[in-house]
Amino acid sequence: MLRPSPLLPDSLRRPLVGAFFALVAVLGILLHRDYGLSWDEQLDRLNGIISVKYVALRLAPELARRQENFAAIPDMRQNEDVDHGVIFQMPLVVLEKLVGADDPREVYFLRHLVTFFTVAAGIYAFYRLARRRFRSWLLGLLGAGLLLLSPRLFAEAFYNYKDLVFLAFFTGAIYSLTRLLRRPSWRWALTHALLSGAALDVRTMGVLLVGFTVFFAGLELLYRPAIRKPLLLALALYLPVTAAVVVAGWPYLWENPLGHFLAAFQSFSRYRSDMLVQYWGQQISVRHLPWHYAPVWLLITTPVAYTLLFLVGLGTLGYTLVQQPGRWLRTRTGRQDLLFAVWFFAPLTAIILLHSVVYDGWRHLYFIYPAFVLLALRGVAAGVAWQARPGSKRWLGAALLLAVAGDLLHSGYRIARDHPYQNVYFSFLPGPVAERLFERDYWGLSGRQGLEWILAHDSSAHVTVGTDARSALVLHNNHLLLPPAERRRLVLTSAAQARYFLTTYRWHPGSYPASYGPEVYSIRVGGVKILSVFRRP
Structure with missing residues (x-):
């Protein structure tokens, strides 16, 4: 396993990590009123309101009918967005009432703040995940910084209720999965089920978490016979609780859980509109996008040094696999690295092979970005290890570390300079070229x-x-x-x-x-x- 030398004493961990996430919280408080209202926000809120009405009619029908504007709220059968889960939207609707936010301006500012804090919690889960994988709180903190200082994701953390919230829940579920596989217990099984169910209710692609859990639990059962009984018991608890969370948090499923869920899942690949997107200078239907649409968008909107580190990390992973094909999966870190690689490549490959409808760049795949950063951190770890060696590798390692430091500073500069339009960030394309070839402010x-x-x-x-x-x-x-x-x-x-x-x-x-x-x-x-x-x- 690649492990960097400690650069800072462990006594600084708590104050530095605390200061980092305190700064994240302050940024959210200071900036959440600066962004406009994105394309989907009103529809997402209405979806939550319709679901709250549906629940209220079943729990307290007389009280529900006495509420202001009750008659103006559509019924569930009139909702065109029932295939979008509401486990995040319904609590936001209730929160609006609790804090007395009546004017639309205050309603959406509140929603922007809560959304950012939810994404910040996902970044913290990522920090814990990276810290445990690399046994370095410094690398974990660097990974959290790479996530935060990704310009497009920074902006969308305030208003993208679906893709960035899904990223947060999915990352939290991957973290809980690694803890569950390490030491199976009913507590981690419940935690993992809650996070998996929440992710599934935000986007049906969260079903991947169930597949990841079963597959990687199978690897643990194969390589660690001593934990077979507690892990099987944890799985027996995880699967039904996940299903219960999905149904409980998505009222549309209550009347026909399996049938409605399958309909919602299938709608992911059958988009209702024949919408056009600007790609390589042409207006193309979302139903006929080329296979390289999502990979190209990922490349042109990700800081260049991040991509370079990802390639280095992927190269070191491949080298380890070739050198130790038999031993690699026998180690915990080897199985974790496989999990991160599958997390990144499986959804991307599925989108390409199944011709799933995506649009607005690669936002439907934002949830694979933490895996991208984890592989990039492996590249950083390689750079640190090379830098400590004599010869040419030392200079290569130093160049890698300088590249990541430089791009972090540049990304921070672009976030500050382009505020509040970091969502139009292109990493290396000149402005006139990006303007002509690709979509701009699609939000x-x-x-x-x-x-x-x-x-x-x-x-x-x-x-x-x-x-x-x-x-x-x-x-x-x-x-x-x-x-x-x-x-x-x-x-x-x-x-x-x-x-x-x-x-x-x-x-x-x-x-x-x-x-x-x-x-x-x-x-x-x-x-x-x-x-x-x-x-x-």
């Missing part, structure tokens, strides 16, 4: 700043704003984050009737003709134009 976050600029520069009592018909949700969502007085001044209308035309270029990547009027405002991030405001003739 529509920049719409908020565009509306704020229009209202700040037009003192009319009523200001009319329009956009492309397919992008109307960008304006509707982001106007909810305006202060109430400014919200009342804004009139959202068609592009033909509007005084101002706002675009985020999602389905119109090209330039607009002069008939739209002069461009009076724009936002560029890293050379990529993500928003324009035109004053209509």
Whole structure:
């Protein structure tokens, strides 16, 4: 096993780790009000509200019917998003009521803060996972830093209720799996079941956790006969409790658990809309994306040094496998490394082979990114080991460590410079190239700043704003984050009737003709134009 030399005394572990996660919490508190309202947030919230109504009608029907706006809330059978789990959304709806958040502006700021703290908990689980694998709290902390300082994920940690929350739950479940396999007990079986069920309720891809658990428990049973009985008992507890958590946290499943779950799972590969995405300079249907769509997006949006370290880590893993094919799986670290490799490659391979529908970059695969970072940490460990040796490997190790330090600093700089649009980060593509070839602000976050600029520069009592018909949700969502007085001044209308035309270029990547009027405002991030405001003739 690659193990770096201790660079800092263990006495500094608690204060440094505590300071790191305290800083993460402070960042969340300071920054959560800066982001716009993303494309899916209103629909996700409505999904939670519908499910809360469904539960309330079964637990306290008379009390439920007396609630304000009860009749306006659709029933479960009218919900088009029933195939999205609500184990995260329902508690958020209840929390809104408990804290008295009535205005949409405060509601969504609260949701952004809770989402970020949930992702931060996932980063902490990753720290514990990496620390145990490498037996180094410093490497664990570095891994947590690599996760935090990944620009796109940093931004989406505030508003991506599905993919980043799924990443957090999935990472926590992998950590609990490693603890369960190491020392089987009913406590870790229950913990792992709760986290697996929660992950499954956020995204049905969480079913991979059940497969991982059974497969890697089988390896432990093969190589560690002494723990067979407690591990089999733990599995006997894990499987039914996981199923119970999935059903309990997803009211849509209550009436027909297996049938509704299978329908939701199948919908992952049969997207309801024939939506177009911008990929390599062309508008392509999500139903006909090439196999390399997700890998290319991963490459162009991940810091270059992270990718280099990942390749080094993967190379050292392959070298170990070739050198010790018989002994590798007999070691605990060997089986853990196999788990991390499967965590990364299995979902990516499945997406490619099954032609599953993905869009908006590789966000549906964000949950494999912690495994990517774990393999990158193996590259860091190799660099530390090489740096301690004489000869050419020493210089190679030093170069690797300098690369990771430099890219960490650069990623932190880009996060600060591009705030709050880190979601448009491209690692090595020049701005004009990225703008022409790939999608930009597909979340529509920049719409908020565009509306704020229009209202700040037009003192009319009523200001009319329009956009492309397919992008109307960008304006509707982001106007909810305006202060109430400014919200009342804004009139959202068609592009033909509007005084101002706002675009985020999602389905119109090209330039607009002069008939739209002069461009009076724009936002560029890293050379990529993500928003324009035109004053209509």
